[in-house]
Amino acid sequence: xxxxxxxxxxxxxxxxxxxxxxxxxxxxxxxxxxxxxxxxxxxxxxxxxxxxxxxxxxxxxxxxxxxxxxxxxxxxxxxxxxxxxxxxxxxxxxxxxxxxxxxxxxxxxxxxxxxxxxxxxxxxxxxxxxxxxxxxxxxxxxxxxxxxxxxxxxxxxxxxxxxxxxxxxxxxxxxxxxxxxxxxxxxxxxxxxxxxxxxxxxxxxxxxxxxxxxxxxxxxxxxxxxxxxxxxxxxxxxxxxxxxxxxxxxxxxxxxxxxxxxxxxxxxxxxxxxxxxxxxxxxxxxxxxx
Amino acid sequence: xxxxxxxxxxxxxxxxxxxxxxxxxxxxxxxxxxxxxxxxxxxxxxxxxxxxxxxxxxxxxxxxxxxxxxxxxxxxxxxxxxxxxxxxxxxxxxxxxxxxxxxxxxxxxxxxxxxxxxxxxxxxxxxxxxxxxxxxxxxxxxxxxxxxxxxxxxxxxxxxxxxxxxxxxxxxxxxxxxxxxxxxxxxxxxxxxxxxxxxxxxxxxxxxxxxxxxxxxxxxxxxxxxxxxxxxxxxxxxxxxxxxxxxxxxxxxxxxxxxxxxxxxxxxxxxxxxxxxxxxxxxxxxxxxx
Numbered sequence: 204x205x206x207x208x209x210x211x212x213x214x215x216x217x218x219x220x221x222x223x224x225x226x227x228x229x230x231x232x233x234x235x236x237x238x239x240x241x242x243x244x245x246x247x248x249x250x251x252x253x254x255x256x257x258x259x260x261x262x263x264x265x266x267x268x269x270x271x272x273x274x275x276x277x278x279x280x281x282x283x284x285x286x287x288x289x290x291x292x293x294x295x296x297x298x299x300x301x302x303x304x305x306x307x308x309x310x311x312x313x314x315x316x317x318x319x320x321x322x323x324x325x326x327x328x329x330x331x332x333x334x335x336x337x338x339x340x341x342x343x344x345x346x347x348x349x350x351x352x353x354x355x356x357x358x359x360x361x362x363x364x365x366x367x368x369x370x371x372x373x374x375x376x377x378x379x380x381x382x383x384x385x386x387x388x389x390x391x392x393x394x395x396x397x398x399x400x401x402x403x404x405x406x407x408x409x410x411x412x413x414x415x416x417x418x419x420x421x422x423x424x425x426x427x428x429x430x431x432x433x434x435x436x437x438x439x440x441x442x443x444x445x446x447x448x449x450x451x452x453x454x455x456x457x458x459x460x461x462x463x464x465x466x467x468x469x470x471x472x473x474x475x476x477x478x479x480x481x482x483x484x485x486x487x488x489x490x491x492x493x
Numbered sequence: 494x495x496x497x498x499x500x501x502x503x504x505x506x507x508x509x510x511x512x513x514x515x516x517x518x519x520x521x522x523x524x525x526x527x528x529x530x531x532x533x534x535x536x537x538x539x540x541x542x543x544x545x546x547x548x549x550x551x552x553x554x555x556x557x558x559x560x561x562x563x564x565x566x567x568x569x570x571x572x573x574x575x576x577x578x579x580x581x582x583x584x585x586x587x588x589x590x591x592x593x594x595x596x597x598x599x600x601x602x603x604x605x606x607x608x609x610x611x612x613x614x615x616x617x618x619x620x621x622x623x624x625x626x627x628x629x630x631x632x633x634x635x636x637x638x639x640x641x642x643x644x645x646x647x648x649x650x651x652x653x654x655x656x657x658x659x660x661x662x663x664x665x666x667x668x669x670x671x672x673x674x675x676x677x678x679x680x681x682x683x684x685x686x687x688x689x690x691x692x693x694x695x696x697x698x699x700x701x702x703x704x705x706x707x708x709x710x711x712x713x714x715x716x717x718x719x720x721x722x723x724x725x726x727x728x729x730x731x732x733x734x735x736x737x738x739x740x741x742x743x744x745x746x747x748x749x750x751x752x753x754x755x756x757x758x759x760x761x762x763x764x765x766x767x768x769x770x771x772x773x774x775x776x777x778x779x780x781x782x783x
Binding site: 328329330331347348350384387388390391392394395396397398399400401402403404405406407409411412413414415416417418419420421422423424425426427428429430431432434435437438439441442445448449452453454455456458459460462463466467469471474475477478479480481482484485486488489 | 720
């Protein structure tokens, strides 16, 4: 099993904190240092045992790090990369947990240009609607997929280290070009978040919004669960993957235009056929319902 | 506690079966007879103990029933009502579990015109994406809301009997005019179902649909859970509540038009504000996450 002498997580929240806890549980990490914007969050993470110590943007923290995971919202990554660039040791491997990859790659090319052999972009497809160190737990990544989008410059050893770290957390690791990752995630993650936020905001603005929510059941609750996600993080994702997400939103709007026509025409057969195709596809492709 | 000597459920699936199991568990029902379209479903319900006996459209089944619950898809209710109308005893109370109410009221006025004092329309806001007698369980209605939309003709005793039956299942019972019920449910239930079906069907039609589904996480799984719902039932609901649902779909499409403009303009501040409003509203109105 991989042994990480010193791990630095930038952002000690759900993603970074759960990575740390999983590696600690596996006995795969020596020491975990947390870095972040808010002192009270880091202090809380230390109290919870998510990190062993609080670090900062200094040579002490980054100079001898074996692995650095950047687990902040994508919108903060440029500043984070810039702050750490001059401090990283010659053998430190760097990865990130950003939900979009082409933009992170572009940032890394600009800000970590001396470290591209050891910056391996990644995206753990896992999460909950909760955030912060209190939300972190060691099993978050168990049987979840992690996509790595390695750079041509990456050394095989760097890619292997990041891959093995995630596998040690229980994840299934896939490699994919960054553009393909972003297109797929726009469809299955970023668009649904936009749709859920939009529905809740639409209903919340009604004079009788409260009454309507009171008549909602489990379906609405599940459908809108992701509307409780972190607004700043999802703003960053929407902007970072703007083009692919814009195409997906436009496609979906066309689909709803068609559905409105079917509904207004009272075309029950066509609606039932659509519902049936969806049910069959979901059963085929998401066979293991959690 | 209420005592129901003989309960007849028409449709021994998730809704009817769970009603029966809850009343049986509470010791509130003497004998449960199941009626339905498919012999094997009724046989399965009998094997599972969901019903005690299989009945049919005859005086034996309906003549001495204390309570009849019509728990079929709304599209079958006209035929069901017509078949039972001449068989009902003089003191039998009838209710239904349909997800739409104005249409069921109209059907009852046409088909059960001699029984309007004892036909109390209802809608248990509970369910899962599963259907059939195997999906039924006695706790389905615990802490769930049931909306009754009583008719002016209803005797107070009939309404009380239906209310107490649901309360015995653990449900919270509310009364509401049928039109208000349908408008609220169009927004918080019927529209989300359409949106989930549409998203899955849209992605399933792509050449790389399978790959895209493979990158989906828990958010997508929850968002699309209701796309595994019963296609025929949801076709019936869409047609039955067509006007209110059409208005909701049109409103939502306008909302998405606005969101597309924000996204394409790269207006991060406005998107974040929308996401934040949604998160706050959801936390306020759905405080007890299941």
